[in-house]
Amino acid sequence: MFYRSGMLMIATGMLWTQLLGCSHRSGKDAVVTIRVEGSDTMVNIAQAWAEFYHHLHPEVRVQVLGGGSGVGIASLIDGNCDIANSSRTMKEDEIEKATAKYGVKPKAIIVGYDALALYVHKDNPIDTISLEQLAEIYGWGGRITRWSQLGVDLDSPRRDTIVRVSRQAGCGTYSYFREAVLGERRNPEYKLGSVDQSGSKAVVTLVSKTPSAIGYSGMGYATADVKLINVSRRTGEPGTAPTPENAKKANEKERYPITRPLLIYLAGEPTGAIKEYLDWMLSAEGQAIVRELGYVPAGDHD
Amino acid sequence: MYGSWATCPRVIMINHSSAAVRQHKKTSSFFHWIQIALDRTEPLVEWLIRICGWSVILFVVAIFFFIFREAAPVLLGGGVEGEGQFSLIEFFTSSNWIPSPYKPAYTQYGILALLAGSLAVTGLAMFLAVPLGLGAAVYISEFCSGKIKETLKIVIELLAAIPSIVWGFIGYMVLGPVLIELTGAPVGINLLNGGILLALMSVPVIVSVGEDALKAVPDSYREAAVSLGASRWEIIYRVLFPAAKNGLLAAVLLGVGRAVGETMAVLMATGHAVQIPQSLLDPVRTLTATIAAELGEVVAGGTHYRVLFVIGMVLFVMTFVVNLSADLVIKGIHGEKTS
Numbered sequence: 001m002f003y004r005s006g007m008l009m010i011a012t013g014m015l016w017t018q019l020l021g022c023s024h025r026s027g028k029d030a031v032v033t034i035r036v037e038g039s040d041t042m043v044n045i046a047q048a049w050a051e052f053y054h055h056l057h058p059e060v061r062v063q064v065l066g067g068g069s070g071v072g073i074a075s076l077i078d079g080n081c082d083i084a085n086s087s088r089t090m091k092e093d094e095i096e097k098a099t100a101k102y103g104v105k106p107k108a109i110i111v112g113y114d115a116l117a118l119y120v121h122k123d124n125p126i127d128t129i130s131l132e133q134l135a136e137i138y139g140w141g142g143r144i145t146r147w148s149q150l151g152v153d154l155d156s157p158r159r160d161t162i163v164r165v166s167r168q169a170g171c172g173t174y175s176y177f178r179e180a181v182l183g184e185r186r187n188p189e190y191k192l193g194s195v196d197q198s199g200s201k202a203v204v205t206l207v208s209k210t211p212s213a214i215g216y217s218g219m220g221y222a223t224a225d226v227k228l229i230n231v232s233r234r235t236g237e238p239g240t241a242p243t244p245e246n247a248k249k250a251n252e253k254e255r256y257p258i259t260r261p262l263l264i265y266l267a268g269e270p271t272g273a274i275k276e277y278l279d280w281m282l283s284a285e286g287q288a289i290v291r292e293l294g295y296v297p298a299g300d301h302d
Numbered sequence: 303m304y305g306s307w308a309t310c311p312r313v314i315m316i317n318h319s320s321a322a323v324r325q326h327k328k329t330s331s332f333f334h335w336i337q338i339a340l341d342r343t344e345p346l347v348e349w350l351i352r353i354c355g356w357s358v359i360l361f362v363v364a365i366f367f368f369i370f371r372e373a374a375p376v377l378l379g380g381g382v383e384g385e386g387q388f389s390l391i392e393f394f395t396s397s398n399w400i401p402s403p404y405k406p407a408y409t410q411y412g413i414l415a416l417l418a419g420s421l422a423v424t425g426l427a428m429f430l431a432v433p434l435g436l437g438a439a440v441y442i443s444e445f446c447s448g449k450i451k452e453t454l455k456i457v458i459e460l461l462a463a464i465p466s467i468v469w470g471f472i473g474y475m476v477l478g479p480v481l482i483e484l485t486g487a488p489v490g491i492n493l494l495n496g497g498i499l500l501a502l503m504s505v506p507v508i509v510s511v512g513e514d515a516l517k518a519v520p521d522s523y524r525e526a527a528v529s530l531g532a533s534r535w536e537i538i539y540r541v542l543f544p545a546a547k548n549g550l551l552a553a554v555l556l557g558v559g560r561a562v563g564e565t566m567a568v569l570m571a572t573g574h575a576v577q578i579p580q581s582l583l584d585p586v587r588t589l590t591a592t593i594a595a596e597l598g599e600v601v602a603g604g605t606h607y608r609v610l611f612v613i614g615m616v617l618f619v620m621t622f623v624v625n626l627s628a629d630l631v632i633k634g635i636h637g638e639k640t641s
Contacts, residue, residue: 169599183404189403192397192400193577194575195574195575
């Protein structure tokens with residue numbers, strides 16, 4: 001039966017996706033239900049918060065849905081959720097609609113930052129790379145394929161080929177890196193042939209084992225075997241170091257270029273259980289979860 | 303003429319055991335009652351066994367139906383509105399796999415590169431595994447006996463029992479850096495890495511089926527060859543291989559089936575890069591790994607989700623063809639025996 005195991009695996013995999021998709025946990029003692037919806041990037045954080053918080057406060061049940069930032073905001077305007085997760089700021093017309101419906105402007109709270117660092121092998125001498133160069137490396141039709149084109153000498157000519165490490169299509173990091181780095185290009189797609197990994201940690205592990213690799217991943221995954229490089233907006237300009245401080249700077253010129261705030265939108269000032277939940281999210285305990293998942297915590301909890 | 307030789311010992315055994323039962327009937331009423339109970343429940347047991355047998359067919363049909371049902375909307379209708387179009391021609395002729403683009407207009411579902419990746423990894427694995435597997439089968443069947451034979455068989459079974467995720471881990475953490483060091487490859491997880499792992503994973507299948515095929519060659523063939531003055535190598539090459547060729551071919555095809563369907567190890571060890579490989583050291587991506595990596599990220603019911611099921615169908619057809627040809631080849635053995 002060895003030779004059938006492949007098909008069986010696919011089949012059971014599909015079955016599990018179905019089963020998991022249908023399961024709903026129902027708590028008997030749940031009194032308050034908080035509905036959270038929105039960004040797929042934030043769905044992991046929101047899920048972890050919800051589970052942790054339910055342990056601390058069994059009477060509060062937090063229901064988390066993904067679907068994307070736009071979906072979450074639309075849902076907040078329609079009154080279908082209490083908290084909208086969003087990895088972009090609300091658009092003018094969305095703010096207008098929400099204000100018209102609730103009589104107050106929607107309240108935005110920054111709960112963390114998504115900052116993608118560029119990782120290279122620890123022996124790679126490069127220290128700064130620009131967004132333009134990154135776009136030429138990763139982008140469709142991009143012309144940079146060798147380290148020598150960046151003025152970097154990796155000892156052996158066999159190591160001159162840049163091994164670009166990317167993520168699997170569709171995941172939040174994949175989409176955000178494309179938006180931030182390739183968004184301005186005529187064809188904002190990735191060049192095919194990148195080595196795609198299915199996890200933030202896997203990207204860093206692979207880069208640590210591959211001398212000629214470059215990869216992007218959340219800032220929180222740095223290890224001693226990899227090097228994080230500075231990123232500048234234009235070639236030749238001084239780069240900004242990928243640190244939590246630089247990711248949080250308000251001034252766009254000083255801010256680390258590949259970063260975005262992770263936002264929570266509410267239809268007005270929070271009250272009661274929702275307010276308690278929000279306060280807990282921003283506490284040291286809640287922010288530890290943000291750091292654990294590879295994001296940059298908001299506030300001073302570094 | 304050898305057919306009766308094979309069944310002979312079994313006939314003796316059956317006579318012997320029924321004689322024993324008869325003796326027990328006389329001496330102990332306990333066995334007598336068991337015998338009666340067995341007689342009574344026999345129709346029930348027969349039905350149970352029949353259901354077990356037929357359920358296998360039911361499962362296969364159900365799996366195919368499920369995959370087809372999920373894939374049908376894009377196969378028949380061309381895709382979900384606003385998520386990019388699906389065309390079968392592009393599916394098989396384009397090497398651009400861009401399932402989740404910035405703008406829907408850039409979507410391309412071309413599996414040519416993935417198909418090339420699957421075939422390249424499988425081909426390389428077979429290139430390595432067939433000589434190794436058949437060699438091991440010949441050694442176990444013809445050259446060793448007693449304890450060594452038993453030990454080797456147990457160890458090879460152990461090799462088959464290693465979970466594929468463990469193989470993948472070995473490829474990713476151990477073999478990858480070694481390959482960079484030895485071959486100067488830019489990246490250690492590549493076609494060669496995946497091929498070596500898959501070869502090691504299919505060797506046990508090839509060895510056990512191949513050894514059975516060699517064992518099935520009657521001893522009189524070997525004796526006749528020895529009496530003609532054939533050397534050991536001549537016996538293997540000139541007598542055993544032609545006599546067991548169907549069984550050995552089946553062993554190879556089963557190995558191919560194992561390699562084509564493997565997912566977790568190739569996902570970790572081949573590099574998962576969408577490109578048609580130009581050299582052994584290029585990273586590649588296989589059909590199975592694509593499904594495994596992307597099914598978790600897609601919106602259920604969307605075009606991308608359904609196209610992954612179309613890939614599932616392609617794989618199903620591929621493994622079906624390989625297994626069917628293996629079965630036909632095995633049938634060939636019986637056909638020759640009875641004629």
